[in-house]
Amino acid sequence: MGIGATIHTFDVTLADVDRGVYDDLSFKVAQHPSETLAFLTTRVLAYLLEFEEGIAFGDSLSGGDEPAVLVRDLTGALQAWIEAGAPEADRIHRGSMAAERCAVYTHRDPDKVAGRWAGKRIHKAEQVRLVSFDDGFVDAVADAIARRTTMTFSVTEGVVYAEVNGTALSSSIHERRAG
Known part of the structure; x- marks a missing residue:
């Protein structure tokens, strides 16, 4: 029998x-055995920075066709396709075609992530956002995460201020377009 997912609870x-x-949130996130804590952290950061009615974590880790995070309207129509990490260009292309807006949040070097997409077809690439953080921020948040995590998360003038289980961290939000 394989190793199961680790469930993380966030308040x-x-x-x-x-x-x-502005909201008080409580949610659970499953960490697949092959998923790094930095990748899970990036999914959580994307969820918080994109938070709106209809947001949910996708089923991308189990080989599904959903992104890491998605937003659906009240009719069930896909509004936002939000990836984490360093997805392939064809996945971003498909997401940009499927949803009104598309974004990628990465814990990796954004120049390398964007470089892998160079010359490849991405639908509305000029509208696809590639979002990253200051060096070391995602890893520092990941280090502070436990199975049960309490967090305050503020965004002001493009800067994230997070207190994660008593550890205070901050980072600028860096954004560029895929094309």
Whole structure:
């Protein structure tokens, strides 16, 4: 029998001043045995920075066709396709065609991630956002995460301020376009 997923529980006070989003959240995230804590952290950061009604974690880790995070409207129509890590260009192309907006949040070097997409077909590449953080930020958040995590997460003027289980961290949000 294979190793099962590790379940992480998050209790988050979210204050995204830049978008006017304020909420107290409680959610669970499954960490697949092959998934690094940095990748899980990137999925959680994407979820928090994109938070809106209809957001959910996708089934991308078990080989599904869903992205890491997605947003559906009340009719069930896909509104946002949000990937984490360093997805292939064809996956971004498919996501950009399937949803109104598409973004990639990465814990890797954004120049290398974007470089892998160079010369490849990505639908509306000029509208696909590639989001990254200051060096070491994702790893520092990952180091502070436990099976049960309490977090305050604020965004002001393009800077993330996070307190994760008592550890205070911050990072600028870096954004560029895929094309």
